Amino acid sequence: MSTTVTAAVAPGTGQPLTIQQLQLDDLRPDEVRVHMVATGICHTDAIVRDGIYPTPLPAVLGHEGAGIVEAVGSAIITVAPGDHVVLSAAYCGHCKNCRAGLVAYCENLMAEDFGGRRRDGSTSLSSETGPISSHFFGQSAFATRANVVETSIIKVDPTVPLAALAPLGCGLQTGAGAVFNELRPEAGTSLVVFGVGAVGSAAIMAARVAGCTTVIGVDLHDSRLHLAEQIGATHTINPATTDVVAEIAKITRGEGVNYALDTTAVPTVLRQAAAALSIRGTLALVGAAKPGTDVSFEIGSSLVKGWTFKTIIQGSAVPQVFIPRLVKLWQQGRFPFDKLIQTYALDDINTAFADSESGKIIKPVIVF
Incomplete structure (x- = not known):
């Protein structure tokens, strides 16, 4: 019936x-x-x-x-x-x-x-x-x-x-899983998140749990950047008023970031993220774009950086295993x-x- x-x-x-x-x-x-x-x-x-x-x-x-x-x-x-x-x-x-x-x-x-x-x-x-x-x-x-x-x-x-x-x-699992399951940053490393909506905010919280000591949030909305600072970002950048790549270089003393996560799927943002990487850095994309969207990267001088680009779906998580872990982190006040x-x-x-x-x-x- x-x-x-x-x-x-x-x-x-x-x-x-x-x-x-x-x-x-x-x-x-x-x-x-x-x-x-x-x-x-x-x-x-x-x-x-x-x-x-x-x-x-x-x-x-x-x-x-x-x-x-x-x-x-x-x-x-x-x-x-x-x-x-x-x-x-x-x-x-x-x-x-x-x-x-x-x-x-x-x-x-x-x-x-x-x-x-x-x-x-x-x-x-x-x-x-x-x-x-x-x-x-x-x-x-x-x-x-x-x-x-x-x-x-x-x-x-x-x-x-x-x-x-x-x-x-979905969203929080994607952001946290991208950090925990794919990027797996070592304690003391640096990570930047482009777009600090729900997915990006989850990535920022996960980065702090993982032990990243430099966590940078990039977004056009100052209100979101303010909240990002409350939940774990050590630095924030508004690209409407600041040169993102130059500011990341300044924050990292010229080394660039070890890890970058893009939640926007905007080609110009992805190019900025790649330019901000350190030697052997990793850039990951979790944002959904319209099928057929293309992005170009500089592959001349950046070749010697040995950097990695990857795409991630659903935080590469097994939900039945991963979500209960996130609940425990929330109960402890860490997420x-x-x-x-x-x-x-x-x-x-x-x-x-x-x-x-x-x-x-x-x-x-x-x-x-």
Whole structure:
């Protein structure tokens, strides 16, 4: 028997989300019914709404859900009704990368997270006018309830407020994981983060946990730079008023930074990040760009630096392992991501998107 849910629907490319009553179908054997408590809004939701990534619209987006398990399918063994869960990206679990523990690089990532359908082609959500794309990142969490695939489910400590944990599913996992799992900076090293929104802020907090002694935040919004200083940045730079590469050289006494993380995916910013690297430095990109975006790097004099460029998805994390670790760091006060959050009601979801895009707030979270 289907269940009526309230959801924010992306009706068409570039259009505001609309609040609708939808029908959620019966739970499948490999799914978990989650009563949503809160859902973070991420840049990926915006670029799918705007047609940059290929999820069919109309769709229920949302991929940073947090809630309580109401029911489980017959094949589910990892959670039970009443468990508190955070939701993250889906992965197939069967390809060679998943079998190797590289679930962020699942060979079927686009189908699992952006396809808008179950593997059999069905959708769990429908309206009076027809099917609505569902299972966005295995969840479609901009709804009061969702049928969620098991690979998206992470069981968490029930004593921790779920509204605080929602952003861990994507943005914060991406920033922190890029530092902990990929860059792996040694204690006493330097790291710069370009763009200190939610992803960049998570990277700054992770850099301090890892023992970096020079942590630089770069952003066009002074309010974000001020917060970056509160959560771990030792230096901040506003590129609107300062030559970023020259200032980084000054901060590092001419050596350049050991590690640079770009969350913007803006080609000119990436070139600045590369120019700011030290010998044997590493530049990593986590920002999502429109397919076909190109960037050029100087490869003449920079050749002797022996530097590295890499791209990172989802912080190269296994969510079921990594997110509980972030929760423990938060409980110890070492990863204070709650300082980034501003909550909104579901009816105000378009305002939340706009506030995030303008830089007014860092991490909007819808609380149901």
